[in-house]
Structures are given as structure tokens and as C-alpha cells.
Amino acid sequence: MRRQRDNATTRSIAVGGLARVEPRVWRGAMPVQFLYTAGAAGERFFQTLKRKGIFTATHCEECRLTYLPPRLYCERCFADLSDTWRDVTPVGRVYTFTIVHVDREGGPLSSPELVAFVRIDGTDGGLVTRLLEIAPEDVRIDMSVEITLAPPRKRRGTLEDILGFRPARSVAKRPFTRR
Amino acid sequence: MKRKPRRKVAVIGAGLSLFMRRALETGKELSYYAASQALETAGVRLKDIQAVVMATAPDAFDGVHMKGDWLLDGAGGVRKPYTRAYVGGGSGVFSIISGWTLVASGLFDLVLVVGEEKMSSCQPHPQGAFLTIFDHTIERPLGPNLLWIFSLEQHRYMSSYGIRNEDIALVSVKNKRNALNHPAAQVAANLSVKDVLASDVVAWPVHRLMVSPVSDGAAAIVLAAEHVARRLSEKPVWVQGVGWSLDTSYWGNRDLAYPRYVERAARMAYGMAGISEPRKEIHIAEPYDPFAYKELHHLEGLLLADRGKAPDDLARGRFDRTGELPTCPSGGLMGVGNPIAAAGVMKVCELFWQLRGEAGARQIPGNPERGVAQAWGDLMQIGTVAVLGVH
Amino acid sequence: MAKPARAVRKMDAPPWLALRGSPLSDDEFHGKVSTTSWIPRLEYGWDAGIAISRFLEGLKAGKILGVRCRVCGRTVTPPRAFCELDFRPMDDWVELADTATINTYSICYVTWDLKPLRKPQIPAVVEIDGTTPRVGFLHLIGGVNGSSVEAIRKQLRVGMPVRAVWKKPHQRAGAITDILYFEPVKRHPER
Ligand SMILES: [Zn+2]
Ligand SMILES: [Zn+2]
Numbered sequence: 127m128r129r130q131r132d133n134a135t136t137r138s139i140a141v142g143g144l145a146r147v148e149p150r151v152w153r154g155a156m157p158v159q160f161l162y163t164a165g166a167a168g169e170r171f172f173q174t175l176k177r178k179g180i181f182t183a184t185h186c187e188e189c190r191l192t193y194l195p196p197r198l199y200c201e202r203c204f205a206d207l208s209d210t211w212r213d214v215t216p217v218g219r220v221y222t223f224t225i226v227h228v229d230r231e232g233g234p235l236s237s238p239e240l241v242a243f244v245r246i247d248g249t250d251g252g253l254v255t256r257l258l259e260i261a262p263e264d265v266r267i268d269m270s271v272e273i274t275l276a277p278p279r280k281r282r283g284t285l286e287d288i289l290g291f292r293p294a295r296s297v298a299k300r301p302f303t304r305r
Numbered sequence: 306m307k308r309k310p311r312r313k314v315a316v317i318g319a320g321l322s323l324f325m326r327r328a329l330e331t332g333k334e335l336s337y338y339a340a341s342q343a344l345e346t347a348g349v350r351l352k353d354i355q356a357v358v359m360a361t362a363p364d365a366f367d368g369v370h371m372k373g374d375w376l377l378d379g380a381g382g383v384r385k386p387y388t389r390a391y392v393g394g395g396s397g398v399f400s401i402i403s404g405w406t407l408v409a410s411g412l413f414d415l416v417l418v419v420g421e422e423k424m425s426s427c428q429p430h431p432q433g434a435f436l437t438i439f440d441h442t443i444e445r446p447l448g449p450n451l452l453w454i455f456s457l458e459q460h461r462y463m464s465s466y467g468i469r470n471e472d473i474a475l476v477s478v479k480n481k482r483n484a485l486n487h488p489a490a491q492v493a494a495n496l497s498v499k500d501v502l503a504s505d506v507v508a509w510p511v512h513r514l515m516v517s518p519v520s521d522g523a524a525a526i527v528l529a530a531e532h533v534a535r536r537l538s539e540k541p542v543w544v545q546g547v548g549w550s551l552d553t554s555y556w557g558n559r560d561l562a563y564p565r566y567v568e569r570a571a572r573m574a575y576g577m578a579g580i581s582e583p584r585k586e587i588h589i590a591e592p593y594d595p596f597a598y599k600e601l602h603h604l605e606g607l608l609l610a611d612r613g614k615a616p617d618d619l620a621r622g623r624f625d626r627t628g629e630l631p632t633c634p635s636g637g638l639m640g641v642g643n644p645i646a647a648a649g650v651m652k653v654c655e656l657f658w659q660l661r662g663e664a665g666a667r668q669i670p671g672n673p674e675r676g677v678a679q680a681w682g683d684l685m686q687i688g689t690v691a692v693l694g695v696h
Numbered sequence: 697m698a699k700p701a702r703a704v705r706k707m708d709a710p711p712w713l714a715l716r717g718s719p720l721s722d723d724e725f726h727g728k729v730s731t732t733s734w735i736p737r738l739e740y741g742w743d744a745g746i747a748i749s750r751f752l753e754g755l756k757a758g759k760i761l762g763v764r765c766r767v768c769g770r771t772v773t774p775p776r777a778f779c780e781l782d783f784r785p786m787d788d789w790v791e792l793a794d795t796a797t798i799n800t801y802s803i804c805y806v807t808w809d810l811k812p813l814r815k816p817q818i819p820a821v822v823e824i825d826g827t828t829p830r831v832g833f834l835h836l837i838g839g840v841n842g843s844s845v846e847a848i849r850k851q852l853r854v855g856m857p858v859r860a861v862w863k864k865p866h867q868r869a870g871a872i873t874d875i876l877y878f879e880p881v882k883r884h885p886e887r
Contacts, residue, residue: 149749
């Protein structure tokens with residue numbers, strides 16, 4: 127059944143069966159902006175990325191979990207991980223991907239974008255990133271990828287320093303990571 | 306209240322992060338600091354915790370929509386029954402009430418309660434997020450800000466009872482001084498009434514030093530059922546009564562001189578705790594003090610002072626740490642800081658230490674046996690009250 | 697590098713364990729540490745609802761409308777569709793005077809983001825004549841001289857009668873701001 131959409135600004139309605147009234151709408155906004163710190167663990171992650179071009183992760187020995195992005199604590203056992211840092215080469219495998227055809231407003235993109243969740247080798251984590259230097263039809267689940275970073279002088283120590291991941295040039299055998 | 310709860314519930318551990326103007330840490334990390342410390346002091350591990358209650362105020366402060374869920378791992382809630390308790394500023398004490406219901410009902414024996422706020426992310430000022438508490442059609446077009454509602458309430462309180470601003474400034478003096486002994490404190494100071502009244506008038510009668518600061522921080526406690534508490538703790542502190550109540554959302558229709566919602570909440574909590582003469586039976590109070598006058602307002606609502614007379618009691622030292630009824634011995638929100646939901650939990654932490662006689666430099670004399678913590682919030686209309694005691 | 701979580705101010709006080717946290721200075725926050733900015737666009741169209749829509753129509757016509765509850769007998773404005781105490785429709789509409797009493801007022805010198813205001817705003821809770829006692833609502837006070845606390849307090853007091861100052865009819869939009877402010881009624885000039 128189709129119904130006409132009510133136009134709230136023009137339709138008058140009965141109030142208490144006595145009078146008719148024109149419903150009104152008040153327009154406004156919430157004037158907030160945010161400036162987020164990366165956190166104690168996030169700060170070290172991004173500064174390492176900026177300076178050395180590599181990832182850094184934390185590790186819980188008891189739960190045998192390696193957190194990437196790193197965390198200050200283990201979410202399973204609450205162990206303090208602040209002394210468990212280890213360097214991680216920013217290479218991994220495509221865990222899943224999608225091909226995006228529209229922008230956030232729903233308008234068409236001039237060329238489709240490849241967005242993937244990449245699991246980082248040697249860790250139990252990963253990140254959402256763009257896939258670069260590859261055509262959509264060539265992407266395969268589990269394919270090896272490596273990082274493309276902004277040039278050192280342009281890095282600001284934020285997620286934007288990671289431009290994306292591209293197919294790995296040297297297809298070395300890498301261990302599968304545990305879930 | 307129709308029925309007394311069947312199971313006794315105790316606080317067996319408490320923890321805090323620093324309270325700060327701006328923390329490097331994320332809200333999750335702050336939560337972890339407080340939560341892990343509470344577990345450590347209770348002598349339990351995360352795997353022993355059966356459920357977690359998280360208190361955190363508006364999402365727009367941290368700038369994380371559905372931040373209760375986002376904070377999950379820092380609060381220790383992963384793979385557990387997890388609840389967010391949220392009644393604005395009243396959330397801190399409400400979270401303890403929520404945790405209490407989970408244990409008193411028999412559902413769980415060990416529950417972790419965590420309060421967190423990271424207000425520094427919100428730019429240029431977290432008030433931007435607060436503006437939408439005003440009615441969109443009949444209040445916001447007038448351009449209100451949050452200070453209006455408090456300054457209006459303080460003025461009505463003053464004019465109804467003939468209270469002077471000097472009397473109210475004394476709350477800032479007392480609490481900021483008490484906070485000098487609090488290791489988490491953000492704005493502890495040794496000030497005089499003159500200093501407070503010499504600070505800028507932000508919205509008369511409210512001066513800048515009568516307002517609590519914007520803060521980042523976290524606080525946590527561990528709640529246990531009686532049989533578990535007796536096994537784990539030599540000095541459990543019992544939650545003897547809880548209460549909460551909301552007055553009308555038409556705030557202009559409320560009695561601005563007297564917080565009736567606090568009285569209703571207090572009567573519920575006192576009834577449960579078997580208190581008939583609160584002024585004799587309560588030895589320490591942590592009323593909610595985001596604004597200086599609010600401590601006095603709330604002490605009256607808690608039936609711990611006559612209406613309009615709390616300022617007199619304050620002036621004669623009744624509420625000092627060595628007074629007849631020490632109030633905010635922690636330093637309160639005015640001294641320790643006001644990371645909204647965490648501040649309410651901090652008050653319960655303070656009662657826990659005070660009632661165990663472990664408050665060190667902050668310890669009030671005379672072996673206090675029973676205390677009350679209270680918070681306030683939503684659209685300035687909720688009272689949340691918890692009575693804690695050693696028996 | 698990240699600063700280690702700092703233990704500060706070890707003192708003879710609980711929780712005895714070192715408290716953790718890394719306070720940032722202004723400089724560190726604005727530029728030294730990694731930060732991410734987000735500026736959301738949070739725009740809304742809020743429905744005024746049935747009772748308030750009619751109230752706004754009244755304002756456009758220069759009238760303050762209220763409603764009466766047939767159960768508890770309270771008369772309130774701004775109107776509401778139902779009595780929150782009796783949970784019955786509040787549909788007995790009445791036209792009220794545009795005079796009121798000040799329940800409380802304040803003198804505000806800052807904007808919401810704490811920028812100073814040279815000319816303060818004077819928000820007030822006013823109770824419209826003919827409504828049940830203590831049924832006030834938020835509006836502004838105007839028509840007073842000076843901008844210091846002392847000057848303004850000399851001209852205003854709690855309990856003082858005030859009268860609505862309206863926008864000109866053609867400027868009214870059906871909004872709460874169709875009343876510019878309430879000003880003291882100069883019946884008995886105060887010394
Ligand atoms: Zn672990
Ligand atoms: Zn009614």
C-alpha cells in the first residue's frame with residue numbers, strides 16, 4: 127500500500143478535536159568539534175610509524191595475543207602490556223575487501239575504491255585500509271600485501287600517514303596468523 | 306520500596322586514574338587504569354568478574370557515538386554481560402546502584418563498576434554538547450548556555466533563604482583544600498573566600514572558582530555478594546541502601562530552592578538502610594558538588610541540614626574534615642575534578658577508604674561507620690544516592 | 697616516544713598504589729602529540745509537536761496561550777499535550793496575560809564557549825500571571841540599564857513584576873523569540 131508522505135510543515139492537524147494547528151519544525155545544530163589524542167599506546171604506534179616506517183605491537187604472553195593496533199592492556203586477562211612492545215613489519219594479507227562505488231553522500235565515485243581489512247603478519251590484529259596498485263578484478267582474499275606510506279617528511283603521526291597497502295613485491299611464505 | 310533486598314552486597318576494592326585537564330590516554334586506557342587498580346585492591350582477577358557496569362555521560366563529550374560499547378575492553382567487559390548506566394551527571398552513583406541490583410538480585414556474585422569521562426576531546430568547550438539539553442523549540446532560540454540554569458538555581462536558593470555568596474564560596478575553599486591530600490586531584494588549592502569571589506563572574510551569582518573543571522579521568526569499584534565478600538575481604542564495606550528519583554523535565558516548574566528529587570532518593574536509600582535519623586546515623590557525606598552551591602543544596606535534600614541552613618553549618622565548621630559531619634573529605638568535584646561519571650564513582654571510592662579507616666591524610670576522625678554518596682544529573686532532575694557502612 | 701604513564705604525588709593517602717595518567721600541556725595537546733580532528737556536521741530539524749506548535753501560533757498573534765489540566769487543575773505555559781502528573785490530555789486552552797513575576801534571574805557574562813560578553817545576558821525563570829504558582833519557564837530580561845552586577849541588581853529582584861516586550865507583528869515568526877524579553881513593570885518606580 128502506498129501512502130502519501132506527510133508534509134509536516136503544511137499539514138494542519140486537529141488538537142484536542144477543537145482547533146487546527148500548523149506543526150512547526152525548529153532547525154538547529156550541535157556545535158561540537160573533536161580533537162582526539164591517540165592514547166598512550168596509540169601515541170607510541172604513530173610516532174614509531176612516523177619515524178621508522180614500521181608498526182609496533184604489544185603482546186600478552188598469557189593469552190598469546192599480539193595486539194595491533196597496540197593496546198596498553200590485554201582485553202582478555204587485563205595484563206599490563208606496557209613493557210611488551212615489539213616491532214612489526216607492515217605486511218599482511220587481505221582478510222576481506224569491498225569495492226566502493228559511491229561516496230558518503232551516495233553520489234557516484236569517478237573510479238571505484240578498493241577498501242580492505244588487512245591482517246598484519248605476526249599479529250592478531252590488522253586495519254581497514256585502501257588497496258593500491260591493483261585492479262579490483264585482481265584482488266584475492268588472503269593475498270599478500272605491503273604498506274605504502276607517505277614520504278617521511280610528510281608524515282604527521284596519524285592514520286593518514288598510511289596511504290594504503292599494495293600487492294607484496296616479494297611473495298615470501300608467511301605464517302598464517304591465529305585468530 | 307515494597308521489599309527489602311535478600312542479598313547483602315559489599316564494595317571490596319576501589320581504583321582511580323589521575324584526574325586531569327587533558328590526558329594523553331584514551332578513555333579506554335583511563336578506564337583500564339581505574340578498573341585494573343580496583344581489581345588489584347580487591348584481590349580478584351578479571352576472569353573472576355561475572356558482569357561489568359560502565360558509567361559514562363554524554364557520547365558527545367568523548368566524541369564517540371555509543372561510547373559505552375567503545376569503552377568495553379578498557380572496562381573489562383569483553384565476553385561478559387555488560388551494561389551502560391547513564392543518567393547524565395548522576396551516572397556515577399547510578400552505576401553503583403545498577404551494579405548493586407545485579408548482585409542483590411542473585412544474578413551475579415562479583416561485578417566490576419567503572420566510571421569514565423574524557424571531556425578534553427570536545428572543542429572548543431564541552432558545553433557545545435550540553436546545549437542540546439535545552440528544549441529545542443522554546444529554550445534554545447533564546448541562546449542559553451549551561452551556566453544559566455545553575456546560576457538561576459543558585460540565585461533562587463540564595464533569595465529564598467537570604468544566603469550570601471560568601472557563604473557559598475566557602476564550599477570551594479573547603480573542597481579545594483581537602484583535595485590537597487588527594488593524589489588524583491586536578492584543582493586542589495589553598496584559597497580564601499576572597500580569592501573565590503575575586504575570580505571572574507561567569508554568570509552572576511556564579512564565579513569561575515565556584516565551578517568544577519573540565520576533566521579526563523576514571524574510577525572503579527568491585528562489588529561482591531556477601532559470601533564472596535567475606536571470603537575475599539577482611540573489611541568489606543556494605544551497600545546498605547540505594548535510591549534514585551527524577552523530578553519533572555520542566556525544570557522551570559521545579560522548586561529551584563530545594564532539590565526534592567534528592568530527598569526522594571535519600572528517603573528510599575535511608576529506608577532500605579534502616580536509617581530514621583540521618584543526622585545521627587550518617588557520619589560522612591560525599592554530596593555532589595559540580596557547583597559550589599550544589600553541595601549545600603544537596604546536603605539539605607539529603608536531610609543532613611535544615612532547609613536554607615546548610616551555609617550556616619558550613620560556616621561554623623560542621624562540614625570540615627574534623628567537623629561533626631565531614632562532607633566531601635575527598636575534595637569533591639570542586640577539588641579533585643569532574644570527569645562526570647567517574648566523579649560519582651570517585652565519591653563511592655572515598656567512602657570505601659574512609660569507612661575502612663584507610664584514608665591516610667584524608668582520614669576523618671572517630672571511626673566513621675556509615676556514609677552517604679550522592680550524585681545529580683540528567684536535566685538537573687535526578688538524585689542518585691547510595692548509603693555505605695561497615696555493618 | 698610515548699611518555700610512560702606517570703605516577704605523581706605519592707602521598708600518605710589511598711589508594712596507596714600509584715595513580716596512572718599522563719597530563720598534557722596546551723602545547724603538547726596542540727601539536728606535540730598525535731591528534732586527530734573531527735568536525736561533524738550535526739544538523740537537526742526538531743518537531744515542535746502539537747501543543748508547542750499551537751503555542752507558537754499564539755505568540756505570532758501576540759498572545760501567550762496556556763493549558764489547564766482538568767484533573768489537577770494546574771494551568772501551565774508553555775503548553776503541553778498531556779499532564780505529566782495525571783497522564784491525561786491537557787486540552788483546556790486558555791489565553792493568558794503577558795505579564796509575569798521573576799522567579800529567579802542571573803547575569804551571564806560569557807558565551808557557551810566561555811568567550812566574554814561585554815553586554816551581559818539576563819536569563820530568568822518567569823511565572824506568567826494566571827498560571828499555577830511555580831510554573832515558570834526560561835526567558836530573558838531586558839530594559840535594564842548598565843552592565844555591571846551592581847547596576848543590574850539595583851533594577852531587578854526576585855518576585856518583581858515584568859511584562860513581555862514583543863517583536864512588531866510583521867517581524868514575528870511563531871517562535872519563542874517573538875517575545876524579545878520581559879522588562880520590569882514600572883508601576884511603583886523603585887527609589
Ligand atoms: Zn591476556
Ligand atoms: Zn494534571
